[in-house]
Amino acid sequence: DQQVKQNSPSLSVQEGRISILNCDYTNSMFDYFLWYKKYPAEGPTFLISISSIKDKNEDGRFTVFLNKSAKHLSLHIVPSQPGDSAVYFCAAYHCDVAGNQFYFGTGTSLTVIP
């Protein structure tokens, strides 16, 4: 079952413009949402997270927005830089009696064109 979905497998953006990566989820019990960035031949790198009680978290050029009613979150990168070209994974987890349940999306490959 796909509890976390990234429906766009790829995205191309001009350098300096905004990149918007989207993620949808089905489980309203998720406590935290995270974005990871992955370069080829490397492991994922944590980028930014947001608690389910917030609707926005900003860190430099990266901002994550959470719309709980729509079960949707997005990552905004502005301005986009060529070094941002990577695969971006959305992830979510929640804690219950069974422990932490953690789910990744399928990833969106971002290409920033110089």
Next chain:
Amino acid sequence: EPEVTQTPSHQVTQMGQEVILRCVPISNHLYFYWYRQILGQKVEFLVSFYNNEISEKSEIFDDQFSVERPDGSNFTLKIRSTKLEDSAMYFCASDTTRSYNEQFFGPGTRLTVL
């Protein structure tokens, strides 16, 4: 900067053979994780490990999988009898807390089962 390391980078094995994937987490981290990514698919959580025991595991982590921290520095994933569908990238991660927010990932081991 401290990093998570994994060996080997690529492991080729015959179906039915046992494999052990090795990870050296960051030295002051307490929580350890294994994930896998089948080529072209999403990253999947396998197991988390704390205080020398499994904290959480996914339904993928069945009886053919086991984890161990044999000597206080290595963290291993053993697959007892490999199947073709076990072919994937396996990522190890470690963290100081259980929150998933600050996980550091290793570069991965590509397992190919023939």
